[in-house]
Amino acid sequence: MISALAKGASYLEQGRKLNQHPSIRPFVWIPLIFNMVLFAFATYYAITWIYQVVMGLSFQYDFVSWLDWLEPIVAGFAGFFGWILVVAGALLVLFVVGSTFTMVTNLLASPFLGLLAEKVEARIHTPSFVEHTIAQLLWRTLKRELRKLSYLLVRVFGLGMITLVLWFIPGLNMINPVLWFLFGSWVMAMQYVDIAADNNGVPFQETLALLRGRRSEAMGFGGVVMLLVSVPVINWFIVPVAVAGGVVFFVTHYSPVPQNSAVNVETKKA
Template identity: 30%
Template sequence: MRPASPVPTLSPRPRLSDFFQGVGVLGRAFRLIFRSRRLLLLSSLCAALTAVALVALAVLLYRYAPGLLESVWARPESWYGRAAWSVALILGALVAWVVGANVVPPLLLTPLQDPLSEATEAECAQADAVLSPASFLRSMTTGLLHTLARMALLFLGLAVLLPLNLVPGVGSLAFTVLASVWTMLWMAAEHLAAPMTRHLYPFAQVRRMLRERRALCLGFGAGVYLLLWVPILNTFFLPVAVVGGTLLYRGLREAGDLPPPPDALGPANPSSGGRPEAK
């Protein structure tokens, strides 16, 4: 008997409880990875490379973060000033580590992300085949442009929030909280966009899902964010996020929130006025 589909069944209308369903997508992703030999192999390779990247980031921050902070804020002489400086250092380093973890490993593992997403759809028996090499090239080009746009958006949001650190007292705490929420939303966009880009959806569709399914996407992004703080499991954060984002994409397709992907539409039919033929 074939196991139940790992694709989440989403409510037809957005609701606040979708947040917990978004977090639960990660559990579905973990179960699917350990159920599939191919996904487990790809995920293990991703985890090994991610572990190296995360350790390297931690070492670099440990060595250079204090000096970077001192270059903009000299270490105070008073005990309360040093306490505030230390809090700013810790909070800033934590945010920098999360941002680095979401930039460095994905760049290193770019060649493995599409195979992971494709294998996930194959396990769900719901893969949409790319029609031609031209579609594959369009997908690669679109994916690169979207990745650059998403990374620029991440850093732009953090740059807007950065001056909060100059506010005495609660400034650093406010920056950490708001930067974390921004990063969660960005994580949701990043990993939902991966399978959508592969199927040639425009980035406007990703933004629409973030807007219309805010609680669901925020829950998914929060789950990935929290996974980064769990020792050992955090090395699996990228493959779990890729698999989870693909499952979320399939769930949105089944719920009717997304139209059929552009790469699943046939060539224009002259008798239908140039409109794509329905499959």
């Protein structure tokens, strides 16, 4: 399992290297600009909110006089657990903001992401599809993103209800960020592998089946993406890299790729 997680994470590094090729680099810029603008706003408001919460954090207790000796003890415990809740809440906010704005970027820039994925796949092997123009990609990629959004919203609602219940249960509320991170990792893998799948005419349900069959690798890939979209400034640059990494994942596990394709990712020059 550990090796599968590591292998999944390695697809992101392969994607980064592919994006550096001169024939691909021009197609990186538009998704990168979309992502930088959206995440700059998202990061600012998330950090502002967390700062206001932390600065306003206080724990006041009104004890009757004969229990005054307990006040420092209770206040100390409350302060300790309160800070844990703040940290957990801050992590949760970063995860949610990161994944949400990634989905927004993917929706708005979907034709450009599809075009980038086509160029990346063409660097790895000869694709099964004819390359498209932005106009041809526009409606198809938008429909696919809306399909993924409907898949996501139902599950976000369900996980949100679980989060709400757990938030009021001491101890158990600490697992909320873990649940959201695991869910976000799956969503990130689904999102970026499906761009290449859509280019190849693979139905969305088949993409999900592919990911379920390689769950550990999918979680390794998506987990690294999820971590990076949660880190301010770094998350500005992650989308084009994740698109390329998703192509590598898809080509490796779905497309009929020559045995030396992994070498091509590293060494193919022109």
